[in-house]
Amino acid sequence: MSTPSSPPKKSWSWRSQAFRGLLYQVIAIVVVLVTVLYLAHNTTTNMKLRGIQSGFDFLSSPAGFDIGESLFVFDSGESYWRAYLVGFVNTLRVAVVGIILTTILGVLIGVGRFSRNALIRGMCAVYVEFFRNIPVLLQLLMWYLLFTEVLPASNEPLTLGPLFLSKGGLNFPIPEWASGHVWGAWGLLAGVVAAYLYRQWAYRAFEASGKVKSMFWVPVAIVLACGVLGWVLGGAPTALNMPVQGDFAVENGGALTPEYLSVLLGLTVYTAAFVSEVVRGGIQSVALGQSEAAAALGLSRGQTMRLVMLPQALRVIIPPVTNQYLNLTKNSSLAVAIGYPDVVSIANTAINQTGRAVECIAIIMLVYLSTSLFTSVTMNWYNTRSAIKER
Amino acid sequence: MSATTFEPIAARPAPVKTEGLVAWIRSNLFGDWKTTVGTLLVAAVLLKVLPPFLQWALFNAVWTAKFELCNAEGAGACWGVVSEKFRIIIFGRYPFEEQWRPLISTLLLCALLAGSCMRSFWKAWLVPLWIAVLAFFFVVMYGGVLGLSRVETDRWGGLPLTILLASLSMAMAFPIALLIALGRRSKLPAIKTFCTIYVELIRGVPLISVLFMASFMFPLLMPQGFNIDVLVRVLAGITLFAAAYMAEVIRGGLQAVPKGQIEAAATLGLSYWQTQRKIVLPQALAMVVPGIMNNFISTFKDTSLVTIVSLYELTGAMSLALNSDADWRPFKIEGYLFIALIYFGFCFAMSRYSLWIEKQVNKSKLR
Numbered sequence: 001m002s003t004p005s006s007p008p009k010k011s012w013s014w015r016s017q018a019f020r021g022l023l024y025q026v027i028a029i030v031v032v033l034v035t036v037l038y039l040a041h042n043t044t045t046n047m048k049l050r051g052i053q054s055g056f057d058f059l060s061s062p063a064g065f066d067i068g069e070s071l072f073v074f075d076s077g078e079s080y081w082r083a084y085l086v087g088f089v090n091t092l093r094v095a096v097v098g099i100i101l102t103t104i105l106g107v108l109i110g111v112g113r114f115s116r117n118a119l120i121r122g123m124c125a126v127y128v129e130f131f132r133n134i135p136v137l138l139q140l141l142m143w144y145l146l147f148t149e150v151l152p153a154s155n156e157p158l159t160l161g162p163l164f165l166s167k168g169g170l171n172f173p174i175p176e177w178a179s180g181h182v183w184g185a186w187g188l189l190a191g192v193v194a195a196y197l198y199r200q201w202a203y204r205a206f207e208a209s210g211k212v213k214s215m216f217w218v219p220v221a222i223v224l225a226c227g228v229l230g231w232v233l234g235g236a237p238t239a240l241n242m243p244v245q246g247d248f249a250v251e252n253g254g255a256l257t258p259e260y261l262s263v264l265l266g267l268t269v270y271t272a273a274f275v276s277e278v279v280r281g282g283i284q285s286v287a288l289g290q291s292e293a294a295a296a297l298g299l300s301r302g303q304t305m306r307l308v309m310l311p312q313a314l315r316v317i318i319p320p321v322t323n324q325y326l327n328l329t330k331n332s333s334l335a336v337a338i339g340y341p342d343v344v345s346i347a348n349t350a351i352n353q354t355g356r357a358v359e360c361i362a363i364i365m366l367v368y369l370s371t372s373l374f375t376s377v378t379m380n381w382y383n384t385r386s387a388i389k390e391r
Numbered sequence: 392m393s394a395t396t397f398e399p400i401a402a403r404p405a406p407v408k409t410e411g412l413v414a415w416i417r418s419n420l421f422g423d424w425k426t427t428v429g430t431l432l433v434a435a436v437l438l439k440v441l442p443p444f445l446q447w448a449l450f451n452a453v454w455t456a457k458f459e460l461c462n463a464e465g466a467g468a469c470w471g472v473v474s475e476k477f478r479i480i481i482f483g484r485y486p487f488e489e490q491w492r493p494l495i496s497t498l499l500l501c502a503l504l505a506g507s508c509m510r511s512f513w514k515a516w517l518v519p520l521w522i523a524v525l526a527f528f529f530v531v532m533y534g535g536v537l538g539l540s541r542v543e544t545d546r547w548g549g550l551p552l553t554i555l556l557a558s559l560s561m562a563m564a565f566p567i568a569l570l571i572a573l574g575r576r577s578k579l580p581a582i583k584t585f586c587t588i589y590v591e592l593i594r595g596v597p598l599i600s601v602l603f604m605a606s607f608m609f610p611l612l613m614p615q616g617f618n619i620d621v622l623v624r625v626l627a628g629i630t631l632f633a634a635a636y637m638a639e640v641i642r643g644g645l646q647a648v649p650k651g652q653i654e655a656a657a658t659l660g661l662s663y664w665q666t667q668r669k670i671v672l673p674q675a676l677a678m679v680v681p682g683i684m685n686n687f688i689s690t691f692k693d694t695s696l697v698t699i700v701s702l703y704e705l706t707g708a709m710s711l712a713l714n715s716d717a718d719w720r721p722f723k724i725e726g727y728l729f730i731a732l733i734y735f736g737f738c739f740a741m742s743r744y745s746l747w748i749e750k751q752v753n754k755s756k757l758r
Contacts, residue, residue: 021578021579029581032585039612043611043612046613117426117429117430119420119430119433119434120433123433133692133734133735133738133742134692134731135692135695136692137698137699138695138731138734141710142724142727145723145724145727149721326594330598333597337699344603347603348603351607357607357611361604365592365600369595373595
């Protein structure tokens with residue numbers, strides 16, 4: 001009988017696993033290093049031969065091109081990095097609004113597929129199959145075409161109350177700037193804090209007495225009331241900047257360009273189809289007994305969905321929905337195809353003007369990598385919050 | 392206590408009909424008042440939207456290729472644009488008399504794709520068959536031999552290019568993805584780090600930036616005097632991009648193989664590669680077929696992006712066909728709808744297949 005011996009010492013013969021592991025890794029590192037150096041060498045020689053300058057110093061020189069739309073003032077004399085900033089803000093403007101709208105639409109359609117109404121069920125299924133099987137670029141092009149060809153010219157726009165819709169985009173009333181609005185904003189902020197405190201108190205009261213207090217409508221009312229209070233304290237400014245029909249175009253008011261609208265609409269409609277599938281999968285993953293138990297307790301179908309099914313489905317839903325948010329952000333780069341000045345489109349112009357392809361592409365990648373990283377970190381934080389608390 | 396005699400109560404009425412069309416409509420469309428309101432609202436919207444749309448798309452549509460008719464008052468959709476520009480939309484700038492070549496090679500490629508979807512075809516000889524068909528595709532399309540005139544790759548376009556880009560990049564991405572997925576699960580830190588960085592880097596950036604890289608930066612990366620065709624560069628870009636996503640799908644499959652399988656293989660004295668080849672991969676790959684199919688669908692849709700780096704695949708060919716002709720340019724929306732229908736047909740069929748194969752693969756687990 002052999003006695004249990006201590007594990008053999010690591011031998012460094014070429015047959016040992018440890019040695020081979022090390023060898024493979026050394027080979028991998030060498031191969032990667034050599035490749036990178038080789039490519040870098042080629043690039044520098046090519047650049048020298050073609051007389052391309054390198055470096056990021058071009059960022060501070062004047063851009064020399066105008067940008068169709070921007071949240072802050074930009075003119076062609078300003079530097080490249082300002083141009084990139086405009087592009088980045090434009091990308092964020094699409095991504096953030098798009099993510100919010102996609103979530104709403106996606107959840108509605110995903111829940112709609114469980115409707116008792118066959119018509120609604122069917123429409124949701126058709127929506128999903130239709131929009132997710134057509135390339136998003138094609139959809140963007142089609143929306144853009146609809147906005148620029150089918151809509152009436154901007155001297156005779158479609159009007160819907162104070163809204164004007166035409167080839168020139170969407171014009172809508174915005175409040176005239178006044179200090180009272182800042183007061184209102186502070187009021188809203190104070191309201192959020194107050195609502196949070198109220199919810200804490202209500203939850204403690206519920207734990208203590210078992211009496212259910214309103215956890216949704218009362219906080220909403222608190223936030224709104226504080227906002228209105230701040231606005232009234234600030235002098236209650238009511239002046240609105242109304243769009244008016246000019247001779248050639250709609251003037252004044254807030255405006256959204258057709259480019260922005262088509263990118264936003266296209267991305268939202270496309271991504272919502274995927275989000276709704278994720279939501280549907282999440283709801284289906286909740287055990288059937290849960291909805292039966294909820295029905296046995298006398299909850300209505302809406303309550304069952306809201307209080308029992310969705311909170312449990314959320315855990316399954318969040319990771320894939322994060323992926324969809326990232327996809328939406330990355331797909332916003334397709335805006336370049338219809339001339340919306342997002343960061344890719346600015347970089348494209350910059351490449352054509354300065355020839356610094358390497359630097360410009362590096363900037364694009366950096367922007368998207370950091371945005372992706374930020375989104376996934378935020379969603380991971382939310383995910384850990386909503387994960388099952390295991391005790 | 393007085394004894395009570397048994398007195399049967401009246402029988403309950405028979406339940407309302409629960410089968411058949413009427414009962415289905417009653418429960419699914421007019422179940423309770425909320426459902427009824429929903430039905431009426433949706434029906435009202437449909438009645439408002441659908442008839443004008445059908446009027447435009449079918450009843451008032453112009454089917455003949457005469458743009459004068461399309462421009463007439465009250466004319467609906469101008470499907471004549473499709474019959475007029477059909478050849479350019481489908482084949483792009485490929486020389487008109489030679490278009491039988493892309494037709495034959497694309498049909499062959501499609502047949503092989505369809506064949507590869509059947510499980511009885513999943514044999515070792517599928518790999519050489521793929522290589523043979525792709526070689527045939529390139530020879531017939533490019534020409535220069537067998538008396539075929541040479542057609543440079545910048546004239547390739549339309550649906551053949553779309554199908555080629557999607558299938559070839561997926562075929563090439565598969566071995567890369569397999570290695571990267573194994574690398575990410577490896578215990579060797581350097582290899583694991585490289586593979587993780589690659590996957591996360593690629594997944595963090597949009598495809599368009601990879602395509603820009605392929606078209607602007609690639610010439611700089613190569614040694615002097617070494618020129619690669621733009622089609623090949625774009626193909627390489629899409630391949631590297633698709634490989635990262637596919638690697639994640641395959642990694643999911645690898646993770647789903649129970650650890651006991653690997654331990655059992657180790658007990659039997661199998662080496663790492665033997666374990667992977669004989670034990671892990673056969674189980675993992677069978678599980679990831681639906682996932683890879685979904686990858687294929689998104690790659691198929693993503694090929695539309697090469698329009699932006701001026702290769703005229705289906706989307707680009709369609710813009711090319713109509714932008715160059717002022718008479719037909721106003722009817723772009725019909726053209727877009729036509730190619731949308733083509734994309735939809737392919738993607739919908741593939742997604743149905745993906746669902747079906749998922750059921751097939753999971754059959755062994757349903758016991």
